[in-house]
Amino acid sequence: MQKKFQKDSRYSEYDEDGDGIVTDAELAHVKEIKETETNLRKNLAQLRMARWTLIFMGVYAVFLASPFCSPEKLSGLAAVTDLIFLSGAGIVGGYMTVTCWPKK
Ligand SMILES: [Ca+2]
Numbered sequence: 705m706q707k708k709f710q711k712d713s714r715y716s717e718y719d720e721d722g723d724g725i726v727t728d729a730e731l732a733h734v735k736e737i738k739e740t741e742t743n744l745r746k747n748l749a750q751l752r753m754a755r756w757t758l759i760f761m762g763v764y765a766v767f768l769a770s771p772f773c774s775p776e777k778l779s780g781l782a783a784v785t786d787l788i789f790l791s792g793a794g795i796v797g798g799y800m801t802v803t804c805w806p807k808k
Pocket of ligand 1 (some may be wrong): 727
């Protein structure tokens with residue numbers, strides 16, 4: 705007897721041609737699609753992280769150069785500023801390295 709999915713099963717999406725039978729080829733194709741979707745989400749998250757880090761570093765640099773930041777504040781923020789720019793550059797540099805790395 706052939707197995708069937710229950711009505712509105714979440715696995716029915718695996719039957720790509722809609723003939724009611726999930727073949728091994730369809731399962732393999734779905735697995736490939738899911739892996740691609742996961743990689744795309746991961747790449748998008750990394751891109752957003754690098755982008756917002758760059759934006760934050762730019763805004764922070766503008767703040768430091770603005771009249772809102774007095775020399776006393778500037779010297780007080782010196783240690784934190786070093787950490788922010790070093791870690792931000794690390795994040796962006798890591799992203800650039802990973803995205804430019806040749807794929808196997
Ligand atoms: Ca099918």
